[in-house]
Amino acid sequence: MAAASAKGKGGKARKPSPKKKQKKEFFSEKPPKELEDSDSPSEEEEGEEEEEGNDFGSEIYSDEDDPFADNFLQGSDEAGKESGSDLESESDESDIEEKSRAIDEERAREEEEAGAELQLNIKEESDEFRLPTKKELEEEALRPPDLPNLQRRIKEIVRVLSNFKILRQEGAARKDYIEQLKLDLSSYYGYNDFLIGVLVEMFPVVELVELIEAFEKPRPICLRTNTLKTRRRDLADVLINRGVNLDPLSKWSKVGLVVYDSQVPIGATPEYMAGYYMLQSASSFLPVMALAPQDKERIVDMAAAPGGKTTYIAALMKNSGIIYANEMKESRLKSLTANLQRMGVTNAIVSNYDGKELPKILGLNSVDRVLLDAPCSGTGVISKDESVKVSKSSEDIQKCAFLQKQLILAAIDMVDAKSKSGGYIVYSTCSIMVPENEAVIDYALKKRDVKLVPCGLDFGRPGFTHFRENRFHPSLEKTRRFYPHVHNMDGFFVAKFKKMSNSKPTTRPSETEEAVEQATGPNDNGTNIKNNLEEKSQQLRVPSDLKDRNKMSDGGLGKRIPKNGKDESDSTTKMKKQKRKFPSRKEISKAREEKRKVLRESKASSKRNKRAKTA
Amino acid sequence: MRPLDEKETTAVFEKLFKFTGNNLKNIVESSSHEGVDENAGCYCFRLQKNKVYYVSEALVKRATNIERDKLVSLGTCIGKFTKGGSFHLTIQCLNLLAVNAKHKVWLKPTSEMSFLYGNHVLKGGLGRITENTTAGDGVVVFSMSDVPLGFGIAAKSTQDCRKLDPNGIVVLHQADIGEYLRMEDDL
Numbered sequence: 001m002a003a004a005s006a007k008g009k010g011g012k013a014r015k016p017s018p019k020k021k022q023k024k025e026f027f028s029e030k031p032p033k034e035l036e037d038s039d040s041p042s043e044e045e046e047g048e049e050e051e052e053g054n055d056f057g058s059e060i061y062s063d064e065d066d067p068f069a070d071n072f073l074q075g076s077d078e079a080g081k082e083s084g085s086d087l088e089s090e091s092d093e094s095d096i097e098e099k100s101r102a103i104d105e106e107r108a109r110e111e112e113e114a115g116a117e118l119q120l121n122i123k124e125e126s127d128e129f130r131l132p133t134k135k136e137l138e139e140e141a142l143r144p145p146d147l148p149n150l151q152r153r154i155k156e157i158v159r160v161l162s163n164f165k166i167l168r169q170e171g172a173a174r175k176d177y178i179e180q181l182k183l184d185l186s187s188y189y190g191y192n193d194f195l196i197g198v199l200v201e202m203f204p205v206v207e208l209v210e211l212i213e214a215f216e217k218p219r220p221i222c223l224r225t226n227t228l229k230t231r232r233r234d235l236a237d238v239l240i241n242r243g244v245n246l247d248p249l250s251k252w253s254k255v256g257l258v259v260y261d262s263q264v265p266i267g268a269t270p271e272y273m274a275g276y277y278m279l280q281s282a283s284s285f286l287p288v289m290a291l292a293p294q295d296k297e298r299i300v301d302m303a304a305a306p307g308g309k310t311t312y313i314a315a316l317m318k319n320s321g322i323i324y325a326n327e328m329k330e331s332r333l334k335s336l337t338a339n340l341q342r343m344g345v346t347n348a349i350v351s352n353y354d355g356k357e358l359p360k361i362l363g364l365n366s367v368d369r370v371l372l373d374a375p376c377s378g379t380g381v382i383s384k385d386e387s388v389k390v391s392k393s394s395e396d397i398q399k400c401a402f403l404q405k406q407l408i409l410a411a412i413d414m415v416d417a418k419s420k421s422g423g424y425i426v427y428s429t430c431s432i433m434v435p436e437n438e439a440v441i442d443y444a445l446k447k448r449d450v451k452l453v454p455c456g457l458d459f460g461r462p463g464f465t466h467f468r469e470n471r472f473h474p475s476l477e478k479t480r481r482f483y484p485h486v487h488n489m490d491g492f493f494v495a496k497f498k499k500m501s502n503s504k505p506t507t508r509p510s511e512t513e514e515a516v517e518q519a520t521g522p523n524d525n526g527t528n529i530k531n532n533l534e535e536k537s538q539q540l541r542v543p544s545d546l547k548d549r550n551k552m553s554d555g556g557l558g559k560r561i562p563k564n565g566k567d568e569s570d571s572t573t574k575m576k577k578q579k580r581k582f583p584s585r586k587e588i589s590k591a592r593e594e595k596r597k598v599l600r601e602s603k604a605s606s607k608r609n610k611r612a613k614t615a
Numbered sequence: 616m617r618p619l620d621e622k623e624t625t626a627v628f629e630k631l632f633k634f635t636g637n638n639l640k641n642i643v644e645s646s647s648h649e650g651v652d653e654n655a656g657c658y659c660f661r662l663q664k665n666k667v668y669y670v671s672e673a674l675v676k677r678a679t680n681i682e683r684d685k686l687v688s689l690g691t692c693i694g695k696f697t698k699g700g701s702f703h704l705t706i707q708c709l710n711l712l713a714v715n716a717k718h719k720v721w722l723k724p725t726s727e728m729s730f731l732y733g734n735h736v737l738k739g740g741l742g743r744i745t746e747n748t749t750a751g752d753g754v755v756v757f758s759m760s761d762v763p764l765g766f767g768i769a770a771k772s773t774q775d776c777r778k779l780d781p782n783g784i785v786v787l788h789q790a791d792i793g794e795y796l797r798m799e800d801d802l
Binding site for chain 1: 684727799
């Protein structure tokens with residue numbers, strides 16, 4: 001048996017292998033056994049494998065335990081001898097069986113070990129991503145920021161968060177990962193904590209990284225053909241002759257061109273100076289397209305400098321009608337007038353007012369359309385101005401939002417709801433922050449009789465109707481948001497209002513809205529007194545057929561949006577709250593009593609009865 | 616904002632006449648489609664802060680609400696009065712002049728940039744020139760592709776231009792569109 005196995009081994013040992021030769025020398029004392037070569041290739045192959053396996057095992061070689069090792073060694077002794085003799089013999093068959101089994105086992109063992117090693121490697125890699133401990137973080141804080149490490153960690157966290165259940169580390173909550181991600185993003189890209197925090201709340205993690213990456217790169221330069229002087233095709237030809245590499249902007253614009261590169265400075269060609277085109281970012285086309293000014297209208301542009309949008313409006317109107325271009329900052333006025341003159345705009349009046357004063361100057365309800373491209377925090381144009389990353393804080397955003405709310409009310413007041421072709425207000429900002437965008441729109445909806453209408457820009461993302469704890473009016477989905485990583489233009493927000501009536505609702509709390517259905521008889525006294533009084537008052541809605549709305553301009557007109565279900569509960573709570581005030585103002589309560597009697601007579605409903613009871 | 620008085624009006628019209636000649640009536644009497652009325656109004660001149668503006672009447676009416684120191688510009692600015700009281704045309708009236716110009720000069724492409732930097736036009740850069748230009752006439756300068764580049768005063772008559780050596784000055788520069796970039800603040 002042994003001899004047969006030895007033969008097998010010997011045959012195998014014939015294969016050139018440095019290891020085996022070594023072993024041969026090593027164990028040369030062993031008496032060489034009879035060798036017979038085996039010719040079966042399978043056995044040889046097996047033998048090779050086995051020998052390799054034995055190479056493993058040879059480290060722990062011991063004569064007694066491992067017959068194979070023994071044979072191997074002896075076989076290797078014979079390696080030099082080339083003897084080709086058959087292995088086959090009957091006794092060998094059972095040996096072969098044993099051998100093959102052994103070989104199989106070896107192979108299985110090898111595979112297992114290899115698999116285990118592979119597993120070990122994989123495990124090491126996924127385990128490798130662990131949130132750094134406090135100590136590690138402290139160490140890192142001492143060293144200068146290790147950018148590739150940060151980059152890798154950011155990618156890893158994104159990967160973990162996208163498949164959280166499976167890839168999470170035990171004991172680590174989602175919050176921990178997000179905290180670490182925020183820290184890494186702010187140190188890698190240079191943002192302050194506030195801004196990163198807001199962005200994390202607004203976007204899912206993968207999109208967040210895309211957005212931040214997109215902010216790092218500049219958007220392509222665009223220009224707008226001045227249709228007062230030339231056509232896009234002609235301009236493109238002329239510029240291409242000068243060596244500018246350009247293309248039409250997109251299918252949504254008939255006047256836009258995007259510049260890839262240029263041999264001449266694109267802002268200094270004779271065509272530029274002759275006013276054939278204007279350098280303008282693609283996002284600035286959008287509010288004017290939404291505004292859609294018609295010929296012979298009166299338009300106000302409340303924050304007009306440097307004049308890209310104003311000149312576009314004039315081009316769309318073909319120099320008819322009137323444009324009031326207003327700009328508060330004197331230093332920017334020069335560029336505004338220069339651009340207007342250069343582009344051949346003849347229907348513009350430029351003024352230097354604070355936007356909030358404009359309604360007084362131009363008169364209430366006097367113009368057809370207003371464009372308000374509000375001053376904002378500029379978080380959508382970080383690619384143009386990196387200082388925004390670190391300079392904006394919560395107070396800045398609040399201040400901007402406050403200013404924007406005042407401006408939008410002024411804008412709405414200027415528009416004439418009864419205008420034949422107009423009655424629209426477009427509000428736009430180059431920011432992606434919700435307090436500056438959706439919150440301002442919501443405020444306007446509550447404070448004035450306006451309605452959101454579709455902008456006509458289908459390729460943007462609808463605005464938020466709810467965000468964290470805020471709940472906005474459902475029509476806010478008609479507003480549009482634009483992002484650099486989705487639309488390849490600066491972050492932008494556009495909303496279009498239609499003014500429904502020229503009346504202003506009375507001052508009331510911005511939190512609750514009530515439109516109570518009541519017919520108003522001759523109760524102007526009651527309404528006026530009531531309006532002067534309370535902060536929380538019930539609104540009277542005047543059916544349009546009863547009264548001319550203009551006469552009742554300060555007579556407490558509610559918004560048209562009925563919220564009847566809410567009204568009932570709110571009215572009862574309000575009644576309870578109002579109860580507190582009644583005792584202190586007897587006259588007023590009497591007036592109210594009288595009014596209520598009148599109302600009760602005119603419309604009998606349980607709601608009113610309740611009020612009468614509580615009053 | 617006020618209308619021009621006699622003296623000022625004559626000064627303005629004199630300057631314009633140099634460039635447009637008899638076409639001046641086109642400028643003064645052209646109908647405007649600005650403003651919201653159905654009928655086209657006329658244009659008029661107004662003075663605001665030493666600058667003369669060429670505006671249509673509809674715009675003027677509307678601009679009266681705006682306070683004097685808050686009104687920055689209206690319509691097209693055509694020139695300004697210097698402290699000494701003389702009137703100079705500025706580049707913004709180029710559109711107006713180009714349409715109504717009597718004498719025109721076309722520049723070769725090679726010398727376009729030189730003119731746009733504020734240099735005078737030399738004989739070597741001259742492409743074409745209208746006939747009957749006399750010295751001292753106002754000329755409007757165009758590029759070969761009929762893009763208006765600016766205006767100036769003819770230094771020589773057309774006949775003399777032909778005899779001039781290549782470095783002789785043909786048109787004295789007064790204003791060019793390069794000023795929009797070079798002197799934006801002064802406009």
